[in-house]
Amino acid sequence: MKKLLIRISQQLLATEIYVGKALLKSSLIKDFFSLSKGSKIIIADQAVQDLYAAPLANQIGGQLLSIPRGESAKTLETAQYLLEALFKNGAGRDTTLIAIGGGATTDLVAFVASIYMRGVPLILIPTTLLSIVDASLGGKTAIDTPFGKNLIGTIYPPKAIFADLDTLQTLPETEWFNGLAEIWKLGLVYDAVLWQKSLKDFLKGEKDISLILKAMQGKIDIVQQDPREQSLRHILNFGHTIGHALEKVSRYEMPHGQAVALGCYAEAHLSMSLGYLSAADFEQIERAYSLFPLQLPKDYARPKLFEAMAHDKKKALGQIRTVLIEKIGCAIPFEGDYCQAVTPREWKQTLDWMEENYNHL
Amino acid sequence: MKKLLIRISQQLLATEIYVGKALLKSSLIKDFFSLSKGSKIIIADQAVQDLYAAPLANQIGGQLLSIPRGESAKTLETAQYLLEALFKNGAGRDTTLIAIGGGATTDLVAFVASIYMRGVPLILIPTTLLSIVDASLGGKTAIDTPFGKNLIGTIYPPKAIFADLDTLQTLPETEWFNGLAEIWKLGLVYDAVLWQKSLKDFLKGEKDISLILKAMQGKIDIVQQDPREQSLRHILNFGHTIGHALEKVSRYEMPHGQAVALGCYAEAHLSMSLGYLSAADFEQIERAYSLFPLQLPKDYARPKLFEAMAHDKKKALGQIRTVLIEKIGCAIPFEGDYCQAVTPREWKQTLDWMEENYNHL
Numbered sequence: 001m002k003k004l005l006i007r008i009s010q011q012l013l014a015t016e017i018y019v020g021k022a023l024l025k026s027s028l029i030k031d032f033f034s035l036s037k038g039s040k041i042i043i044a045d046q047a048v049q050d051l052y053a054a055p056l057a058n059q060i061g062g063q064l065l066s067i068p069r070g071e072s073a074k075t076l077e078t079a080q081y082l083l084e085a086l087f088k089n090g091a092g093r094d095t096t097l098i099a100i101g102g103g104a105t106t107d108l109v110a111f112v113a114s115i116y117m118r119g120v121p122l123i124l125i126p127t128t129l130l131s132i133v134d135a136s137l138g139g140k141t142a143i144d145t146p147f148g149k150n151l152i153g154t155i156y157p158p159k160a161i162f163a164d165l166d167t168l169q170t171l172p173e174t175e176w177f178n179g180l181a182e183i184w185k186l187g188l189v190y191d192a193v194l195w196q197k198s199l200k201d202f203l204k205g206e207k208d209i210s211l212i213l214k215a216m217q218g219k220i221d222i223v224q225q226d227p228r229e230q231s232l233r234h235i236l237n238f239g240h241t242i243g244h245a246l247e248k249v250s251r252y253e254m255p256h257g258q259a260v261a262l263g264c265y266a267e268a269h270l271s272m273s274l275g276y277l278s279a280a281d282f283e284q285i286e287r288a289y290s291l292f293p294l295q296l297p298k299d300y301a302r303p304k305l306f307e308a309m310a311h312d313k314k315k316a317l318g319q320i321r322t323v324l325i326e327k328i329g330c331a332i333p334f335e336g337d338y339c340q341a342v343t344p345r346e347w348k349q350t351l352d353w354m355e356e357n358y359n360h361l
Numbered sequence: 362m363k364k365l366l367i368r369i370s371q372q373l374l375a376t377e378i379y380v381g382k383a384l385l386k387s388s389l390i391k392d393f394f395s396l397s398k399g400s401k402i403i404i405a406d407q408a409v410q411d412l413y414a415a416p417l418a419n420q421i422g423g424q425l426l427s428i429p430r431g432e433s434a435k436t437l438e439t440a441q442y443l444l445e446a447l448f449k450n451g452a453g454r455d456t457t458l459i460a461i462g463g464g465a466t467t468d469l470v471a472f473v474a475s476i477y478m479r480g481v482p483l484i485l486i487p488t489t490l491l492s493i494v495d496a497s498l499g500g501k502t503a504i505d506t507p508f509g510k511n512l513i514g515t516i517y518p519p520k521a522i523f524a525d526l527d528t529l530q531t532l533p534e535t536e537w538f539n540g541l542a543e544i545w546k547l548g549l550v551y552d553a554v555l556w557q558k559s560l561k562d563f564l565k566g567e568k569d570i571s572l573i574l575k576a577m578q579g580k581i582d583i584v585q586q587d588p589r590e591q592s593l594r595h596i597l598n599f600g601h602t603i604g605h606a607l608e609k610v611s612r613y614e615m616p617h618g619q620a621v622a623l624g625c626y627a628e629a630h631l632s633m634s635l636g637y638l639s640a641a642d643f644e645q646i647e648r649a650y651s652l653f654p655l656q657l658p659k660d661y662a663r664p665k666l667f668e669a670m671a672h673d674k675k676k677a678l679g680q681i682r683t684v685l686i687e688k689i690g691c692a693i694p695f696e697g698d699y700c701q702a703v704t705p706r707e708w709k710q711t712l713d714w715m716e717e718n719y720n721h722l
Contacts, residue, residue: 037678038677038678039679076441080437083506083513084508087506087508087509087512087672090671090679092674092676092677092679093674093675093676093677094676094677094678111476114515115472115476115513115514115515116512116513117512117513117514117674118501118502118503118514118515118516118674119515119516140479141479142479145444145448147445147448148448151448151477151478152444152476152477152478153476153478153479154475154476154479154480154515155479155480310451311448313453313454313478313479314454315453315454315455316399316453316454316455317398317399317455318400318451318453
């Protein structure tokens, strides 16, 4: 087991991160929770309820609430349902909320924890590769809206994260792809070694834990340098301008990882078409993403994509902005902004290419 | 004009506070807003829309949105309406929200600003005595729920507050009472001189600006010592355990100031009945509050009050906790907690007294 730490500011905002195997069955969990005096409420998505959440509730003596799994449940309605359940269960400011599940679940429960009585203690137990290496790290909470993904949320770091790697053993293969999409993204913008290693493992069919730890540490490094996403942290949005818009167009039926993978591939293409990325690097990227099972959503249409992109959070002065790379492992700083306005005309070549290659029809 | 400052932490969380006369007509406002590059959206309650908000929108070139006034509109539904209006107006992360109105309006808009795209720049322009001396100061945002008052919210300090004291000239007399209730509360728990001065002014019918400045400075001192309300800041909740419960029982028809006044009076009585406050001090308090036009809400019943108090945010380990005073100007520290569990049996004498004196029938 390895212990990592995020410190976003000197006051309160420190997250202890425990990563390892058989964590959920270890005495560590029980000891950890025996220290908190208030009541505990465990909120699980249906995918992990019987397997992990119910035994945990038993072990630490908490109450169990359940929500539907997946992105389509990450809504204000589910948040309202949870808030009401908390009131009805008499949860107070000293009640700890424990979220267990994938990224949609940890995002949503963290949002609820941040607004219930102006914030209650929060613990995250991510159970998918994507939520372990990305969603649960960095203090972002979110819900989706009809206008776009993650458009409502707060910055509210949990007190602790328990990432039990054994949970990955029950993960379907498509979920593994989804997590890899975020690892590859991190590789493309920040860490060429991670990119190479990740690709090599993938080709060999290996699932190496050291890759997961390296990806977590990379994200933590970036978040610590810019917790409020005012410059460097923007790079973690590579692939997400298109990615989030694709998810919205699909009405959140397209998994986040697949949208990010296609988004990264397309934004690498954009980086090349704008003259920043070499053809040789793009070719390497192409070889990697052609291994992914990617497809545009059923209802895809270019105007819908632009309409969704118009609500992107990186927008400034009304212009859509995107993260671009100059080589594998290196996002372009653009005077510290780490993103740049791209006009619809500049998007054209990339969208032509994407539609030609990935239209499902 | 005087400039005050809150610094809650070293990162971002600094609020510039401008207090003075004729601020809204001054070039200060125009100069201030000419510095921000993004779009501006002014959100006003109906009470001030024509008088202050529309001219301001004209002056600084912002868009105007309107919400109903008063506590009964401080709901998740109004927040949802605003969020949707922001999306529809294309508001981005660089859009500044400017709230203008009473405490309910500034609380609600601040909450919306804190969750829209994980936080957008926020400016508050309080236009009631209560919101100038209390609600707008200290970074608390809130909405009410069917379970109780301010139960959903965040800590999200505005970038600046403009308190134009000229707005108080159009304030109805009952609104002046409501603001005084918070000034008297601050006097009782923290500042005996403020209490005496406030009472003297009130008896003479004087409305002295120095009193307002002193009350603002007092609250700022407390908030700076304990921004996250973990100890000292609890004292600002004096009168609010009963006060919030009365508001809830009245379905938020009872004005906050009146509920706080009756709450302070009753919790002073409780402080006496528990043996902390002398009869002489209580007598002085009694003379003051008997000048207020106080009444229990129409639907008042003791079980309803307890039911509402059960959701109080100061609750710990399931017990209702209350701030108590040992003399005028001095809340009891209780080992740094500044509040203490009080059993229903201990409340009895005070509630008997309150019901006997203030039942509307």
